[in-house]
Amino acid sequence: MAAHRVAHRHPHPHRHVAAVVVAAVAIGAMSGCVSGPPYDQLLTGDEELLSIARAQYTHARDRVAIALIDGDEVRTAFVSADAGTRFGFGGATSALTGLLLADAIDRGEVALDDPVSAYLDLGDVPAAGLSLSDLATHHAGLPQDPLGPGAYEPAAAPGERALDRGGLDALLARVAALDLVPELEYNPSDFDSALVGQSLAAATGTRYADLLAERVLAPAGMADALVVESGDLLPDGLAQGHDRQGERVAARGAGAYAPAVGVVVTIDDGVALARAILDGPFADSAALEPIAATRWPQIEVGLFWERISSDDGEVVYVTGSAEGFTGAVLADQRAGRAAVLLSNSEEAWPWLRLRPLLGLVVG
Numbered sequence: 599m600a601a602h603r604v605a606h607r608h609p610h611p612h613r614h615v616a617a618v619v620v621a622a623v624a625i626g627a628m629s630g631c632v633s634g635p636p637y638d639q640l641l642t643g644d645e646e647l648l649s650i651a652r653a654q655y656t657h658a659r660d661r662v663a664i665a666l667i668d669g670d671e672v673r674t675a676f677v678s679a680d681a682g683t684r685f686g687f688g689g690a691t692s693a694l695t696g697l698l699l700a701d702a703i704d705r706g707e708v709a710l711d712d713p714v715s716a717y718l719d720l721g722d723v724p725a726a727g728l729s730l731s732d733l734a735t736h737h738a739g740l741p742q743d744p745l746g747p748g749a750y751e752p753a754a755a756p757g758e759r760a761l762d763r764g765g766l767d768a769l770l771a772r773v774a775a776l777d778l779v780p781e782l783e784y785n786p787s788d789f790d791s792a793l794v795g796q797s798l799a800a801a802t803g804t805r806y807a808d809l810l811a812e813r814v815l816a817p818a819g820m821a822d823a824l825v826v827e828s829g830d831l832l833p834d835g836l837a838q839g840h841d842r843q844g845e846r847v848a849a850r851g852a853g854a855y856a857p858a859v860g861v862v863v864t865i866d867d868g869v870a871l872a873r874a875i876l877d878g879p880f881a882d883s884a885a886l887e888p889i890a891a892t893r894w895p896q897i898e899v900g901l902f903w904e905r906i907s908s909d910d911g912e913v914v915y916v917t918g919s920a921e922g923f924t925g926a927v928l929a930d931q932r933a934g935r936a937a938v939l940l941s942n943s944e945e946a947w948p949w950l951r952l953r954p955l956l957g958l959v960v961g
Contacts, residue, residue, distance in 0.1 A: 643675030650954045651677050655941070659844065661685075661837040663865035665938040666958055667872050674865060684822070684836045685940040686849075687861040689918015690925035692791035693871075693885075695857040696902030696916075697814050699734055699794055700885040708801050710734070717797040718766075723774040730797060733790040734901040735890035739778035740787040762828050763853030766796055784892045784899070788858035788920060791902060795857020806857055818874040820867040827856045836862060837942040839922015844943070847922030859920040868927060868938035875914065875929045876936055886914045910960040917952060919944040926952055928959050935959045 639658065641648050647664045655662050655677050662677035663685065674681070687694075702708045708717075708730060715726035725740065732738040764772070769792060779785075799806040807825035815823045824833055828851035839847040852860030863871075874880045888898030888905050897906045905914050911933060917926035924945045929936035937955040945951060 639678050641675070641677055642680070644673040646958075647673060647675030651675055654951050654954070657844065657943075659838075659840055659943070661942040663868075663938075663940045664955070665865050665869050665872070666955070667869060667876065667936040667938075669934050672869055676865075679837065681865055682835055684833055684862050684864055685925065685942060686836075686839060686859070686921055686923030687823075687863050687918075687925040687940075688920045688923040688944070689786075689788060689859060690916045690927065691857065691859050691861040691920075692788075692902040692918060693916035693927065694810060694814050694861060695791045695795045695798075696734060696885040696900065697818075697880055697883055698798055698810055699730065699901050700883045701813050702798050702801065703884065708798065712797075714793050714797055717800040718770060718793065720770055720774055724778045725773045725776060725793075728778075728793075730794055731889070733794050735899045736784050736786045736790055736892075736902075737890055738787065738790055739780045739782050739785065740773070740789040741776060741779070741785075762851035763855050766854040769793075769796065769854040784890070786918075788855060791858040792855045796854055798857075810857075810861075814880075817879045819870040819878075820863065821870070822864045823867045824862045825852075825856050826860050826862050827851050827853060833862060837923075840943040841922060842919075842944045842946050847944075849922075852921075859918075863925070863940065865938060865940060868925070868940060872927050872929055872936035872938055875927070876931055876934055881931065906956075908960065913956065913959055917948045919946075919948055924948050924951070926955075928952065928956055930959050933960070 639660065641651060647666060651662060651664060660677050661679045661683060663679050663683060664675045666673045703710060710731040711729050713726065714720065714728050714730065714733065720726040728738045773789060773793065795806045799809060802809060807827055810825055824831060826832055831851060832849050836849060839849065841847050875886065885901035886903050887900050890899050892899055892904065896908065897904055903914050903916050905912055911930050913928050913930050915926065915928040922942065922944060924941045924943060926939040926948060927936065937959050939952060939955060
């Protein structure tokens with residue numbers, strides 16, 4: 599596997615000259631693959647994918663894992679990470695909830711037109727009448743950013759452990775206090791998948807984490823994936839997440855928002871999910887079939903999974919950023935190709951990072 603060190607400019611490089619000279623001699627002697635000081639990033643893996651990584655990820659804080667699946671071949675590339683590095687799956691967690699919803703419908707446990715109030719006690723509020731379909735297709739009219747002030751417990755003070763996200767009662771209270779905005783039409787919100795996942799848990803009498811593990815993670819072969827509902831479940835090897843401004847985000851349990859943002863994965867888990875979508879147990883899942891429009895004519899949405907159409911083909915995908923991480927899976931089922939991206943930074947518009955990978959998937 600190729601390895602390359604990538605240099606980044608420090609604001610006061612003269613303070614590091616002696617250390618850099620020593621490091622250059624030592625590292626160069628060991629690896630023969632050093633490109634220059636101060637060796638902030640270690641790049642390993644497939645050269646074509648690394649060319650994308652070099653162009654997209656230039657900060658010393660970046661930790662990234664990329665995979666490209668083409669038939670039986672899997673190519674990977676890493677930025678200051680490896681196959682054992684764990685990443686939050688971010689808003690892409692909703693894709694797993696979508697697969698779980700389709701499975702529950704197949705089992706006759708729920709129906710798409712069921713109101714969320716059939717399973718969760720929301721009382722007499724506007725959101726109570728929302729259907730599982732409204733939520734799973736992001737047509738519920740709920741706000742886009744439920745993770746803002748008041749959504750969870752107060753932030754931790756410096757040096758203190760970050761408090762876990764609110765539980766189910768806190769989630770329902772928050773939703774009950776919101777006014778719907780029908781004018782939003784298609785509007786992704788983490789409330790959507792949180793409510794769907796908790797509805798499925800209530801309908802089956804099973805904790806969301808256990809239900810997802812049994813019906814999605816295990817069948818997909820996502821052996822290292824974890825649902826982190828509380829902080830004591832945070833695994834070793836989890837990358838440090840960052841927000842859109844590059845500030846560190848404290849890792850914490852997702853609480854009742856686990857169906858939206860609470861899964862932690864490795865790149866092998868992402869590859870397993872992609873294979874499960876390409877030709878595995880979820881290749882025929884109803885979650886992948888478009889049932890509603892988005893604000894872009896070339897993109898339709900199924901159950902949290904979206905499908906983009908072009909002259910080059912159709913790709914089903916999910917992408918999302920939350921809590922310091924971005925995750926994405928893109929799959930062209932007809933061509934048998936897929937790509938996975940995991941990074942330790944939130945993105946305001948993840949597609950800026952994904953376009954080169956999309957080109958490889960449909961190419």
